Amino acid sequence: MLYTVSGVQILAILNAFDELETKLPGGKQRIGQYIAKLQDAESGTFAGDEWGETDTRFLYGAFNALSLLGLMHLIDVERAVDYVNGCKNFDGGYGTSPGAETHAGQIFTCVGALSIAGRLDLVDIDRVGAWLSERQLPNGGLNGRPEKLEDVCYSTLPCIVTSRYNVDILKDSEKGGIADRAGDMVDVFHTVFGVAGLSLIEYAGLEVVDPV
Ligand SMILES: [Zn+2]
Incomplete structure (x- = not known):
């Protein structure tokens, strides 16, 4: 599927x-x-x-x-x-x-x-x-369940609830991509969800994404 x-x-x-x-x-x-x-x-x-x-x-x-x-x-x-x-x-x-x-x-x-x-x-x-x-943690990231670490693939949540979160933590300027959390390896999957999340919180210069 x-x-x-x-x-x-x-x-x-x-x-x-x-x-x-x-x-x-x-x-x-x-x-x-x-x-x-x-x-x-x-x-x-x-x-x-x-x-x-x-x-x-x-x-x-x-x-x-x-x-x-x-x-x-x-x-x-x-x-x-x-x-x-x-x-x-x-x-x-x-x-x-x-x-x-x-x-x-x-x-x-x-x-x-x-x-x-x-x-x-x-x-x-x-x-x-x-x-x-x-789901928002003190560092600005979002987790998927209580007591779990933050992960960028949950950043699409603001489509339901407009949430303030720290945009800087999502961006790894050295490697160019986005990781699940700060300091981890960047990958295509989390880059897609990171960019989608940034679009949903109306980050400047990004096209509007359909959350569905
Ligand atoms: Zn993830």
């Missing part, structure tokens, strides 16, 4: 769905059907591959790719939305499955999925916003 979503996103960025159809007739439909087959008919959630591990990450991935492909009708959206709603915890956050601990990553994927489905009315914005605000 994850690589399929990345592939679909790259095709969308390159505006290359027509080229895909030329080179592989029916390609869009085949991708959509592959994703649709990963939905569990009973619960409505999605597996990451044929081995069957389920996680709200995969559900969001399915929504993301299928909405880019214009193929949301291939899945049971209502059942999937019910599943996401069932993952909501007392703190307003979401986990990987019903009853699972709230995690900032799963808040991102569940709120993203509900946004794609047009069901943000199900989100307890004040409660989840308060929980996300508490």
Whole structure:
């Protein structure tokens, strides 16, 4: 699922769905059907591959790719939305499955999925916003769960709650990229999330990114 979503996103960025159809007739439909087959008919959630591990990450991935492909009708959206709603915890956050601990990553994927489905009315914005605000540490960084270290890949959280955080800690001017936290090795993954986070807090000179 994850690589399929990345592939679909790259095709969308390159505006290359027509080229895909030329080179592989029916390609869009085949991708959509592959994703649709990963939905569990009973619960409505999605597996990451044929081995069957389920996680709200995969559900969001399915929504993301299928909405880019214009193929949301291939899945049971209502059942999937019910599943996401069932993952909501007392703190307003979401986990990987019903009853699972709230995690900032799963808040991102569940709120993203509900946004794609047009069901943000199900989100307890004040409660989840308060929980996300508490993810900010004294050094300005954000963690994904209580008592964890800060990590730049959680910097996309300000899409839900406008948060003041220390922009300088995100930038490693020597290496040119962004690491998970100050002093660590920079990599492409954290550079993407760091730049996206900077865009969401309207850092000067960056294009506006769609948080979904
Ligand atoms: Zn990270």
